[in-house]
């Protein structure tokens with residue numbers, strides 16, 4: 001069956017049809033998938049029965065596995081490279097990271113080398129009276145940059161923001177060891193995507209605590225204005241999950257946010273992997 005790329009019609013996102021991820025992809029098919037991923041920022045495949053081993057192998061076609069600190073407690077037993085994102089409890093204990101990503105962010109932006117991308121494989125999706133809940137939203141940072149007025153583009157050229165692990169209000173309390181492992185880092189506010197060469201805005205409300213060279217108040221005003229601009233509705237694709245969806249996002253081209261509109265007994269269970277950038281021109 002021929003591979004087919006069907007754009008969502010939003011500023012980012014495309015469905016890829018005609019690919020079975022239960023088996024290794026030949027090089028030509030993988031290259032077509034990777035091209036679509038670079039171009040669309042978010043790609044998804046419906047109806048994929050993917051074992052943990054296959055998920056890890058597929059992830060590593062894009063880059064080395066990157067471990068997320070929040071996965072330490074919630075790795076899939078026997079597959080520590082896979083993090084469970086879930087509200088499910090077993091024996092009175094949460095089996096996965098609950099309320100993960102409920103604020104707009106780009107994964108691990110608080111590290112010196114943020115990951116290239118992230119994969120979610122939907123194992124269980126909450127449905128109430130036929131309505132699917134627990135969507136994930138993706139905002140197109142390149143479209144947001146392109147839409148900026150020329151004066152703002154000039155102002156941002158060369159500016160760097162401070163990314164602080166302690167800045168985001170998280171559902172999971174952070175530990176002293178994590179704070180010490182992730183001291184603040186700086187990244188350019190305008191990143192050039194390593195593959196598409198498009199300019200992308202890289203700034204977010206909670207993680208960014210300052211801008212190098214600006215007074216705090218001026219920096220906060222600019223951070224908030226840009227963070228709000230990036231997530232304007234015209235730049236957002238909202239993914240409605242189906243069980244066995246496998247979706248990949250690009251952490252430069254998009255920011256994302258998980259919608260927490262479900263509660264037990266409605267269950268949501270995702271397997272997540274993250275892959276590193278081979279080269280990280282920021």
Ligand code: SIN
Pocket residue numbers: 085100101102135136256257258259270272
């Ligand atoms: C995340 O931010 O990785 C979680 C996204 C989701 O569960 O939809």
